[in-house]
Amino acid sequence: MWARLPRAEFQAGTGARNKSALRRIVGSGEPPGILAYVNGEPAGWCGLGPRADFRRLENSKILAPVDDRPAWSVTCFFVARPHRKQGLSVRLLREAVRHAAARGATVVEGYPTDTHARASDAFVWTGLASAFERAGFREVARRSRTRPIMRRVIRGAGRAKAARRVARG
Numbered sequence: 001m002w003a004r005l006p007r008a009e010f011q012a013g014t015g016a017r018n019k020s021a022l023r024r025i026v027g028s029g030e031p032p033g034i035l036a037y038v039n040g041e042p043a044g045w046c047g048l049g050p051r052a053d054f055r056r057l058e059n060s061k062i063l064a065p066v067d068d069r070p071a072w073s074v075t076c077f078f079v080a081r082p083h084r085k086q087g088l089s090v091r092l093l094r095e096a097v098r099h100a101a102a103r104g105a106t107v108v109e110g111y112p113t114d115t116h117a118r119a120s121d122a123f124v125w126t127g128l129a130s131a132f133e134r135a136g137f138r139e140v141a142r143r144s145r146t147r148p149i150m151r152r153v154i155r156g157a158g159r160a161k162a163a164r165r166v167a168r169g
Contacts, residue, residue, distance in 0.1 A: 046074060048072055066151075069107050071109045090134045110149075129148055
């Protein structure tokens with residue numbers, strides 16, 4: 001819920017209120033992210049959705065939009081400890097792009113941490129720039145030394161949408 005709410009609202013809702021808000025989003029029918037399973041067990045999470053759904057991004061100078069293109073945003077990750085350092089974040093990112101493309105997105109972006117020093121897992125919940133690069137994302141802006149804006153343009157998305165419009169008549 002961190003990216004979906006302004007700071008004061010998120011802090012006021014810490015705990016039960018934020019959990020209830022997330023349950024309402026899940027109950028709406030549009031998933032707020034995707035899950036990864038390993039051997040039938042949940043192993044990872046990637047939060048994503050249309051950038052407009054993430055109110056915290058509206059006021060960020062560092063993560064402000066780079067242009068007027070509508071984008072989907074990848075805002076957070078969680079990978080269970082036994083599954084870390086096995087490429088699960090990269091697979092989640094690739095699936096996030098597929099998920100967004102299936103819902104009409106033409107651009108997916110993320111706001112990872114880019115550090116050359118070893119960072120604690122607790123501080124890289126937005127993902128690592130290296131994982132975004134391996135998933136085909138490219139840096140399009142950097143307003144902070146450690147927080148690039150990474151973007152992946154979905155090839156053929158515009159043609160696919162046009163084809164669906166033609167098919168519907």
